[in-house]
Amino acid sequence: MSANLIVSGPFDVPFTVSPAKIKCIDTPQARLFWQKTxxxxxQLKQGIYIFATRAGKGYRPVYVGKATKAFKNECFTHHKLHHYAQALSNGEKGSPVMFFIALPGKVNKIPKKVIGEVEDLMIQFAAAKNPNLRNKIGTAAADWSIKGVVRGGKGAKTKAASAFTTMMGITKSLAT
Known part of the structure; x- marks a missing residue:
């Protein structure tokens, strides 16, 4: 079965501000999140969720998770709230948001293998964008690159690298 997933979000995550001026997300805020239209x-969909912060015009991924049961059961567990709290209290600027990667429409179930593969890929992308990503597994940076193709640094591509990326269908977003 092929899984043609879509990205949804960003969705604002409700929070409170402590007397010490630290953003806090707890169970009541999680309930408010799911009550939004x-x-x-x-709530019942499976897939990947990305907790991030929005500051200015950009986003910074904080934690990438997979929901093999339902987003509602996995996004705001105590363990996840701890990750979010650590990031928000350690100076992550911006407002908390959530992105979902799931099947469109009313279909909720995604094969676990697909969820695992997508999670691994999203963790790699997120770790490249945020070296302080809260995930522990799958964040090790690869110790290889292909100049002009994958993690090849800055500078002009060679004609060979350009032809290769076109032939392989590697876009800029995949190559960074």
Whole structure:
């Protein structure tokens, strides 16, 4: 079965501000998140979720997780809330948001193998963007590169690298 997943979000995650001026997300805020019209449809879906912060015009991934049961059961567990709290209290600027990668429409179930593969890939992308990603598994940076193709640094591509990326269908977003 092929899985043609879509990205949804960003969805604002409700938070409170402590007397020490630290953003806090707890169970009441998680309940508020699922009560919102735009997030209610994702409660029973499976897939990948990315907790991030939005500051200015950009986003910074904080934690990538997989939901093999349902997003509602996995996004805001105590363990995940601890990850979010650590990031928000360690100076992560911006407002907390959540992205979902799931099947479109009313279909909820995704094969576990697909969820695992997508999670691994998203962790790699997120770790490249944020070296302080809260995930522990799968964040090790690869110790190889192909100049002009994958993790090849800055500078002009050679004609060979350009032809190769075109032939392989490697886009800029995949190559970084």
């Amino acid at each position: 735009e997030t209610a449809a994702f």
